[in-house]
Every structure is written in structure tokens, then in C-alpha cells.
Amino acid sequence: MASDRSPIVVWFRRDLRLDDHPALRHAAESGRPIVPLVVLDARLASSPSIGARRRERYGAAVVALDRDLRRIGGRLIVRRGDPRAVVPAFVAEVGADALYATRDVTPYAVGRDEAIGSVTPIHLFNGxxxxxxxxxxxxxxxxxxxRRWGAIAWGEPLRAPTRLHVPDGVxxxxxxxxxxxxxxxxxxxxxxxxxxxxxxxxxxxxxxxxDGTSGLSADLHFGTLSxxxxxTKVESVAFAxxxxxxDWAHHLAWYDRNASSIRADGTEPEVRWRTDGDGVDAWxxxxxxxxTVDAAMRQLLATGxxxxxxRMIVGSFLTKDLLVDWRVGEAHFLRHLVDxxxxxxxxGWRWVAGVGPDAAPFVRVLNPSLQGERFDPAGTWTRCWVPEVAHLSAATIHRPWLAASG
Ligand SMILES: Cc1cc2nc3c(=O)[nH]c(=O)nc-3n(C[C@H](O)[C@H](O)[C@H](O)COP(=O)(O)OP(=O)(O)OC[C@H]3O[C@@H](n4cnc5c(N)ncnc54)[C@H](O)[C@@H]3O)c2cc1C
Incomplete structure (x- = not known):
């Protein structure tokens, strides 16, 4: 029978950190034993839409979480399998009477948590x-x-707990x-x-x-960073x-979670997308x-x-020059991006392709040569990834056909 000494299971998913972690903090403040759990989800591990780089980064974050828990007297319990079966069985196995997790509003997570919640009550914390x-x-x-988002007070981030008690024998x-x-x-x-x-x-x-951006997207995705x-830390309105x-992307995912098809939402442009393979493979x-397009796509394959x-340039090129369905690009990015x-x-893909309630109009096409001249004016980034144009001057590197004909 549950008592106030029965443990709380804190199930980590896309929140692989100790800092500013409301579920963990709440559990730690209860004074009860805590069982930190990660379930290596078999479905995600074998999904063709998740590339090796993203899997490695997730693995590295899991290993780091165990390291960080040990520094405060805890450890991470790893289980493998379908969380729908593993989590309720684990809660029963350790005799816990509470299961805490961080809310994830994306469709797979929502379905998974609803399924588990129908068997074992799950307390979802924001974070x-x-x-x-x-x-x-x-x-x-x-x-x-x-405007609405900016008017909301989001509160101070929480410090990581300094001590945890994880029961022996798990x-x-x-x-x-x-x-x-x-x-x-x-x-x-x-x-x-x-x-x-x-x-x-x-x-x-x-x-x-x-190197003008934060490079924090993978940390934000896996929740190694809140x-x-x-x-709170970065003083820049543009960054906020x-x-x-x-946040908005995730809100849209949440509100669209029951939509059976994006085609049915009335925002799809009337384009007969091409289905032949040549242009797609070259892209x-x-x-x-x-x-500019080739540099970006090669960098993606080489580094994730x-x-x-x-992303905007290659997205515009795929959907508006090659007239290929944006979902082809979406799937390719999902497979190869670390973040x-x-x-x-x-x-991002809906915006670029002119789909969705607040997207760039379909007729707004980004010219890759002009974009290259504007955002890589000396051609240094392009030269790194497209060696066959590396000898060209800044004046022609983004339009190599001019050098060839001149
Ligand atoms: C076609 C397309 C696909 C994209 N796919 C992804 C993706 O799979 N994962 C991803 O995290 N971002 C995606 N983005 C958004 C954006 O390109 C990346 O978040 C950004 O390049 C990450 O680099 P950074 O961390 O240095 O960004 P910074 O400029 O430092 O931005 C800080 C953080 O803000 C968030 N952010 C920035 N721009 C956007 C945006 N447009 N939409 C939503 N969040 C944003 C990210 O979490 C980012 O880490 C996509 C954009 C486009 C146009």
C-alpha cells in the first residue's frame, strides 16, 4: 500500500536535465524517495525518420543525465521497450504511488501519455x-x-535539486x-x-x-536546456x-493534434506537386x-x-522551383537534422511552402543567388561546402554559370 515514504517515479523524456525541471523539483521537495526513469522507446529507436545523429545526441544526453544524478546522490534507471507497457509495469514494480513527467504537447507524446494515463495516473508538469x-x-x-506571449510573466527558472534519495535495489x-x-x-x-x-x-x-546564432536548438529539443x-539568461529581444x-510551433502542434489532414485545413496552395525523382535526389x-542550395544540403548530410x-532557401527551392511537395523536405530534415x-x-516547412494560416505567400520565392550574395557576400561559407566553385570570386561564386560563359 502507498505511504508517504513510497517513491515517486520521475520519468524523463524530452527534458533530460536537472536545471529548471519543475517535475523533479516538486518530487525532490516532497522529501520522498525518487526513482528517475528513462525508457528507451523501441518505436523511436527503429524509426526510419530518426537519423543516427539525432539518436546519438539523445544517447549522450541520457548518459549525461545519469552522470548528473549521481553527482547529487541519485542514478538513472534505464528500461527499454514501449513506454505504454514499460511505464505502468515499472510504477507497480517499484511500489510508487506517483508518476511525474514534463508535459510534451507534440502528437506522439500526447497519445502515449493519454494511453499510459488511462492505466496509471500521470502528473504532467509544465517545463x-x-x-x-x-x-x-x-x-x-x-x-x-x-504580443500575447510577451505580456505573460513566465516566472523564475528553478535551481536543480542538490540531493536525491533513490531507493536501492531497482x-x-x-x-x-x-x-x-x-x-x-x-x-x-x-x-x-x-x-x-x-x-x-x-x-x-x-x-x-x-557564427551569429545560439546553436542551442538541439539542447532545446532534447530538453538538456530549459x-x-x-x-531569462539572454538579454536580446530578437532571441526571445x-x-x-x-512556443508557437508547439502550440500549433497541440491545437492541430486531432486534425486528420493538413490538406483539409483549407490552407494548401493549389499546386500540382511534381512526383518524379530526379530533382529531389539532386536536392x-x-x-x-x-x-547556396548545394552548400546547405551537403552541410546537412555531413553535420546534421x-x-x-x-533552411528557408532550400525549402523555397524545393517547393517553389522544383514544385516538390513540402512533406518530402519535411521528412528529409526529420531524418538528418540533429535538432x-x-x-x-x-x-518551418509549412511557412516556407506557403501553407498554413500565417505562411509566406506561395508566390514569394527566394532566389538562391541573391540570397547567397546577401547572406554569404564573400562566398566563404559556400566555398567550404562546394569545392568545385571555390576558385570563383565573390562576384561570381553565387552565379557560376556567368564565370563559365565569360
Ligand atoms: C524549413 C525549416 C525547417 C526547420 N526545422 C527545424 C527543426 O526541425 N528543429 C528546430 O529546432 N528548428 C527548426 N527550424 C527553425 C530554425 O531554423 C532553427 O530552430 C534554428 O536554425 C536553430 O539554430 P539556433 O539554435 O542557432 O537558432 P537561434 O537563432 O539561436 O534561435 C534560438 C532558438 O529559437 C528557436 N527557433 C528559432 N527559429 C525558430 C523557428 N523559425 N521556428 C521555431 N523555433 C525557432 C529554436 O529552438 C532555436 O534554437 C526550421 C526552420 C525552417 C525554415
Whole structure:
């Protein structure tokens, strides 16, 4: 029978940190034993839409979480399998009378948590977003959303607990075979950006050739960094605005969770998307002949990263020059980006393709040559990734056909 000494299971998902973690903090303050749990979800581990880089980064964050829990007297319990079966069985096994987790509003997580909640009550704490969907309501256009979002007080981030008591005898399976990289490393990156990058963020963030953005998207995706910690630490309105885009993307995912089809929402442009493969393969492999597009696509395959401006350029090229369905691009990004995020990626692709309530109009096409000239003016970034044009001057690198004909 449950007692006030029965343990609380804190189930970590996309919140792999100790800092500003309301569920963990609440459990720690109860004074009861805590069983920190991670379930390595078999469905996600074998999904073709999750690439090796994203899996490795997740593994590294799990290993780091165990390291960080041990520093405060705890440890992480790892189990493998379908959380729908594993979590209720685990709660019964350890004799817990409470299951805590951080709310995740994306569709797979919502379905999973509802299924588990029907068997074992699950207490979901905020902590993934800065502002929850219910606080702003369903706002379909970004600018009014941002106005509402900016008027909400989000509260001070919570400090990590300093001591945990994990009961003996709970068996853990092996950790993933990764070197640790998690919360403390993310906080170092955040501090470095706050100190050295934030003042130039507004002016440099679109430049492909500069290190002008925070590089924190994977930390925010896996929750090794709290978005509230990030917005509080960095003094930049432009940076806060991007975090508002992240919240908005997740709110839209939450409010669309029961929509059977995006085609049915009335925002799909009347385009007969091409289905033949040639252009798509050239796009995926960075062989289109447009250096800016090719540089971005090769960088993605080589590193799992891509600058936001480059995502817009290659997205526009795929959907508006090649006339290929935006879902093809969405799937390719999900597979290859380290920071691939169902909500942010969907919003980005819909925006670029002119789909959705507040998207760029379909007729707004980004010219890759002009974009290259504007955001990589000397061609330094393009030269790194497209060696066949590296010998060209800044004047022709973004239009190599002029050099060839001249
Ligand atoms: C077609 C397309 C696909 C995208 N796919 C993803 C994706 O899978 N995962 C992802 O995290 N972002 C995605 N984005 C948004 C954006 O490109 C990345 O968040 C950003 O490039 C990450 O780099 P950063 O951390 O240095 O960003 P910064 O400029 O430093 O921004 C700080 C944080 O704000 C959030 N953010 C910034 N821009 C956006 C945006 N437009 N929408 C939502 N959140 C934003 C991210 O969490 C980011 O880490 C996509 C954008 C487009 C146009």
C-alpha cells in the first residue's frame, strides 16, 4: 500500500536535465524517495525518420543525465521497450504511488501519455515550453500571438535539486554507449552565447558565413536546456522572439493534434506537386548546380546542422522551383537534422511552402543567388561546402554559370 515514504517515479523524456525541471523539483521537495526513469522507446529507436545523429545526441544526453544524478546522490534507471507497457509495469514494480513527467504537447507524446494515463495516473508538469498553449489560447497568426506571449510573466527558472534519495535495489538496464553531453554542457553554451553572441544576434543571425546564432536548438529539443532558462539568461529581444516561434510551433502542434489532414485545413496552395525523382535526389544530395542550395544540403548530410536562412532557401527551392511537395523536405530534415523537431520542422516547412494560416505567400520565392550574395557576400561559407566553385570570386561564386560563359 502507498505511504508517504513510497517513491515517486520521475520519468524523463524530452527534458533530460536537472536545471529548471519543475517535475523533479516538486518530487525532490516532497522529501520522498525518487526513482528517475528513462525508457528507451523501441518505436523511436527503429524509426526510419530518426537519423543516427539525432539518436546519438539523445544517447549522450541520457548518459549525461545519469552522470548528473549521481553527482547529487541519485542514478538513472534505464528500461527499454514501449513506454505504454514499460511505464505502468515499472510504477507497480517499484511500489510508487506517483508518476511525474514534463508535459510534451507534440502528437506522439500526447497519445502515449493519454494511453499510459488511462492505466496509471500521470502528473504532467509544465517545463518544455516558456508559455503553455492554454495561456495564450489558439492564435493562428504569429504577430498577435507574440504580443500575447510577451505580456505573460513566465516566472523564475528553478535551481536543480542538490540531493536525491533513490531507493536501492531497482535494477537498471545498460546506458546507451555514448560519451556524455547534456545539461551542464548546454548551460556552458548558453552562458557563452549570452556573454559573447547575444549583442550581435539581431544583426548577424541571418548571415550564413558568421557564427551569429545560439546553436542551442538541439539542447532545446532534447530538453538538456530549459527554454525558460534560455530566455531569462539572454538579454536580446530578437532571441526571445525566436523562442516565441518555438512556443508557437508547439502550440500549433497541440491545437492541430486531432486534425486528420493538413490538406483539409483549407490552407494548401493549389499546386500540382511534381512526383518524379530526379530533382529531389539532386536536392537531397546537393547537386542542383545552385551553390547556396548545394552548400546547405551537403552541410546537412555531413553535420546534421543547417542555418535557419539556409533552411528557408532550400525549402523555397524545393517547393517553389522544383514544385516538390513540402512533406518530402519535411521528412528529409526529420531524418538528418540533429535538432529535428516535429513541431518546429512542420511550422518551418509549412511557412516556407506557403501553407498554413500565417505562411509566406506561395508566390514569394527566394532566389538562391541573391540570397547567397546577401547572406554569404564573400562566398566563404559556400566555398567550404562546394569545392568545385571555390576558385570563383565573390562576384561570381553565387552565379557560376556567368564565370563559365565569360
Ligand atoms: C524549413 C525549416 C525547417 C526547420 N526545422 C527545424 C527543426 O526541425 N528543429 C528546430 O529546432 N528548428 C527548426 N527550424 C527553425 C530554425 O531554423 C532553427 O530552430 C534554428 O536554425 C536553430 O539554430 P539556433 O539554435 O542557432 O537558432 P537561434 O537563432 O539561436 O534561435 C534560438 C532558438 O529559437 C528557436 N527557433 C528559432 N527559429 C525558430 C523557428 N523559425 N521556428 C521555431 N523555433 C525557432 C529554436 O529552438 C532555436 O534554437 C526550421 C526552420 C525552417 C525554415
Amino acid at each position: 518544455g515550453l516558456i508559455v503553455e498553449p492554454e495561456t495564450t489560447g489558439h492564435v493562428q497568426v504569429f504577430t498577435p500571438f507574440y 535494477v537498471s538496464e545498460d546506458l546507451p554507449p555514448s560519451p556524455p553531453m547534456g545539461g551542464p554542457e548546454a548551460l556552458v553554451r548558453l552562458r557563452t552565447f549570452a556573454r559573447h553572441g547575444s549583442a550581435r544576434y539581431e544583426s548577424d543571425r541571418h548571415r550564413l558565413d558568421l 527554454a525558460r532558462r534560455a530566455v 522572439r525566436q523562442l516565441a516561434w518555438r 537531397r544530395e546537393g547537386r542542383t548546380g545552385y551553390p 546542422t543547417m542555418h535557419n536562412r539556409a 529535428a523537431d516535429v513541431a518546429n520542422n512542420r511550422l
